[in-house]
Amino acid sequence: MSTFSVTLNYNCHYGYVEYNDETKAAAVTLPVAEAKAAVEKFLASPLTLDLPQGETIRDFVTKTLQPLESMESFKTSLTRLWGKTGVRVEWSMPPGMAEKL
Structure with missing residues (x-):
């Protein structure tokens, strides 16, 4: 089972989202x-x-993703x-770090 967590920030209100690759749920x-809710x-x-795809940086393909389909x-x-949504992903801030600031 693989999980991935990342910190979320909505107007300085911190939280997180955790994705479970096995159950395909967040x-x-x-x-x-x-x-x-958003x-x-x-x-x-x-x-x-x-999304970029191809031999050069100018090659893109239009794709429709189901966000919970895969990691x-x-x-x-x-x-x-x-x-x-107006909710930022704080990629460099581990979940729980905001409580220790």
Whole structure:
């Protein structure tokens, strides 16, 4: 079983999301109910985006991802979370670190 956790930040209200690769499920922990609901809705919805693929940096392909389908889809989808929900992913901050600041 492989899990991945990353810190979330909504207007200085910190939480985290944890993805379980075995069950294909994510658990969102955020103290602001509206932000938590927005992240959960985002992760439950298909996401269409242009991804680099090909021989040059100008080659892209349009793909529709199911964010919870795989660890790769989950991580790629998180790169668009802030623009879609206003909730930032704090990639360099381990979950729980904000409580120790």
